[in-house]
Amino acid sequence: MAAVDETGTNATTTGGPAPLDLRSIAQAPKALLHDHLDGGLRPSTVVELAADCGYDGLPAADADSLGRWFRDAADSGSLELYLETFAHTVAVMQTAEGLQRVARECAEDLAADGVIYAEVRYAPEQHLEKGLTLDEVVQHTLEGFRQGESAARAAGKQIRVGCLLTAMRHAARSREIAELAVRYRDQGVVGFDIAGKEAGFPPSRHLDAFEYMRANNAHFTIHAGEAFGLPSIHEAIAFCGTDRLGHGVRIVDDIHTGDDGTPQLGRLAAYVRDKRIPLELCPSSNVQTGAVASIAEHPFDVLARLRFRVTVNTDNRLMSDTSMSREMKALVDAFGYGWSDLERFTINALKSSFLPFDERLALIDDVVKPGYAVLLG
Ligand SMILES: [Zn+2]
Numbered sequence: 001m002a003a004v005d006e007t008g009t010n011a012t013t014t015g016g017p018a019p020l021d022l023r024s025i026a027q028a029p030k031a032l033l034h035d036h037l038d039g040g041l042r043p044s045t046v047v048e049l050a051a052d053c054g055y056d057g058l059p060a061a062d063a064d065s066l067g068r069w070f071r072d073a074a075d076s077g078s079l080e081l082y083l084e085t086f087a088h089t090v091a092v093m094q095t096a097e098g099l100q101r102v103a104r105e106c107a108e109d110l111a112a113d114g115v116i117y118a119e120v121r122y123a124p125e126q127h128l129e130k131g132l133t134l135d136e137v138v139q140h141t142l143e144g145f146r147q148g149e150s151a152a153r154a155a156g157k158q159i160r161v162g163c164l165l166t167a168m169r170h171a172a173r174s175r176e177i178a179e180l181a182v183r184y185r186d187q188g189v190v191g192f193d194i195a196g197k198e199a200g201f202p203p204s205r206h207l208d209a210f211e212y213m214r215a216n217n218a219h220f221t222i223h224a225g226e227a228f229g230l231p232s233i234h235e236a237i238a239f240c241g242t243d244r245l246g247h248g249v250r251i252v253d254d255i256h257t258g259d260d261g262t263p264q265l266g267r268l269a270a271y272v273r274d275k276r277i278p279l280e281l282c283p284s285s286n287v288q289t290g291a292v293a294s295i296a297e298h299p300f301d302v303l304a305r306l307r308f309r310v311t312v313n314t315d316n317r318l319m320s321d322t323s324m325s326r327e328m329k330a331l332v333d334a335f336g337y338g339w340s341d342l343e344r345f346t347i348n349a350l351k352s353s354f355l356p357f358d359e360r361l362a363l364i365d366d367v368v369k370p371g372y373a374v375l376l377g
Pocket of ligand 1: 034315
């Protein structure tokens with residue numbers, strides 16, 4: 001799939017393609033559809049906000065050891081420890097100041113990494129512990145994103161952040177959160193999502209929320225097919241009508257090798273590909289949670305070669321100690337992708353975004369294509 005002449009290493013002297021290293025990939029315009037606000041804080045910000053709001057539950061006192069703790073806890077294979085990591089980040093995101101700062105820094109960090117469009121999600125119902133209302137949580141977060149976009153612009157970087165409001169699948173507030181998403185659709189909320197434990201909490205428990213979104217011509221994605229397999233993906237599409245699949249990586253379970261050695265798609269996999277249903281794939285996160293053994297064994301490449309609508313995503317930058325550039329570099333190292341592949345994944349993401357169609361096209365034609373043309377030399 002990769003063109004070998006795209007990996008030249010002396011681009012600066014020959015005018016050929018830029019080297020496919022982390023630095024050049026960070027220069028490339030990138031689009032991100034699946035990133036959790038409470039999974040992307042700077043460790044130093046967690047320490048400072050904890051001191052400000054009187055939260056004394058942190059497992060480490062300084063930013064460096066706390067950053068290490070987050071990564072190790074998420075790597076440990078223990079679900080309890082993995083969930084504990086979010087208890088600490090959510091604990092410092094309960095005030096106007098905390099929410100605004102975390103959202104602002106999220107936009108700045110993504111912009112510094114060359115992300116030009118991001119859809120960042122979080123669950124407003126998890127930020128009510130200190131008395132904020134759902135509306136206030138959304139308002140403060142949107143304000144933070146706008147501040148971050150301005151700060152990035154001042155630093156010479158362009159980014160646009162759209163917000164997805166998530167409802168927790170074990171809870172019973174999904175209709176209320178869907179209404180919140182529609183209420184703020186003209187202020188920067190671009191869609192709705194459900195997240196949380198898949199097993200035992202099928203997406204069809206939240207049908208009224210999805211029906212409400214559809215009735216209002218509004219967009220949504222569903223975390224499905226991460227750890228739990230095909231039934232979850234089927235429900236999300238057939239019963240809930242999802243626009244995209246959060247992860248969706250287990251769709252590979254419906255692809256088999258035929259007698260002649262070629263891949264044979266089952267009916268569900270064929271439907272997902274035929275309908276161009278976007279897969280929000282998150283390579284490092286899938287390895288960390290054990291959904292996939294290693295990046296090299298990740299179904300990303302199989303799905304990309306079969307021309308599913310694959311997109312590259314970070315999921316939780318803090319817990320996975322990652323960035324969009326690092327996720328792309330990991331895929332380049334594992335599968336030998338070239339710049340034209342990274343461009344295709346980026347265009348896939350923008351085509352699949354919840355922005356209005358004309359705005360997607362403008363980003364693809366005015367930012368992405370010229371940006372990769374420079375890198376291709
Ligand atoms: Zn996720």
